[in-house]
Amino acid sequence: MSVLNALLQRNSAPRLQEPGPSPEHCQQMFQAALRAPDHGRLRPWRYLVIGGDDRAKLGEIYAQAELARDPNAPTEKLERLRGQPLRAPMVIVAIVNPTEKDGVPLQEQVISAGCGVHGLMLAAESFGYAGVWRTGPMATNDTVNQALGLASHESIVGFIYLGTRMGEAKKLPDLNTEDFVSHWQG
Numbered sequence: 001m002s003v004l005n006a007l008l009q010r011n012s013a014p015r016l017q018e019p020g021p022s023p024e025h026c027q028q029m030f031q032a033a034l035r036a037p038d039h040g041r042l043r044p045w046r047y048l049v050i051g052g053d054d055r056a057k058l059g060e061i062y063a064q065a066e067l068a069r070d071p072n073a074p075t076e077k078l079e080r081l082r083g084q085p086l087r088a089p090m091v092i093v094a095i096v097n098p099t100e101k102d103g104v105p106l107q108e109q110v111i112s113a114g115c116g117v118h119g120l121m122l123a124a125e126s127f128g129y130a131g132v133w134r135t136g137p138m139a140t141n142d143t144v145n146q147a148l149g150l151a152s153h154e155s156i157v158g159f160i161y162l163g164t165r166m167g168e169a170k171k172l173p174d175l176n177t178e179d180f181v182s183h184w185q186g
């Protein structure tokens with residue numbers, strides 16, 4: 001797959017099944033993520049890989065986080081949260097781990113983390129996997145952050161669900177370049 005094709009064809013897959021990325025493929029996917037543009041080479045990112053039975057533990061953390069927020073949370077909601085990480089063979093938690101540095105504001109470091117996720121997902125697709133980048137309330141929940149071992153200055157930029165696409169890829173939207181790009185002429 002050429003780089004251009006990968007960029008043009010990337011297509012999120014909300015429904016995922018086994019197999020998830022192999023350890024060898026993961027190694028290369030993370031190497032791709034680590035090539036994210038990075039002002040000051042601060043390396044302001046890190047990743048947690050959650051697979052197998054650990055996905056259910058993450059689901060339990062979600063349920064406990066919701067109970068801490070709302071002790072009367074309905075059972076169905078708790079069950080739905082418990083099941084969320086089981087929607088894919090692998091969930092990668094992408095974390096921005098910023099450093100205070102003159103000239104490299106937090107925003108740039110978050111953008112760099114986002115570029116890392118894009119690289120990771122494109123590499124995954126190049127190996128024939130599919131995935132979807134999700135956040136939702138659990139990405140900014142203190143109970144979840146603590147349980148996953150985030151330091152107070154770190155944040156989750158995404159839960160990256162990865163596996164093999166179920167069903168057909170959705171049709172890619174047709175966007176007009178001109179709607180987003182104009183030539184500034186002073």
Ligand SMILES: Cc1cc2nc3c(=O)[nH]c(=O)nc-3n(C[C@H](O)[C@H](O)[C@H](O)COP(=O)(O)O)c2cc1C
Nearest residue numbers: 010011012013014132133134135136137157158173
């Ligand atoms: C930072 C970020 C967070 C996102 N969070 C969610 C989410 O929580 N749930 C969701 O369905 N899509 C979420 N998305 C969007 C999907 O990852 C995906 O981009 C969208 O479904 C469009 O599909 P496409 O990327 O194939 O065009 C998020 C995207 C980004 C960049």
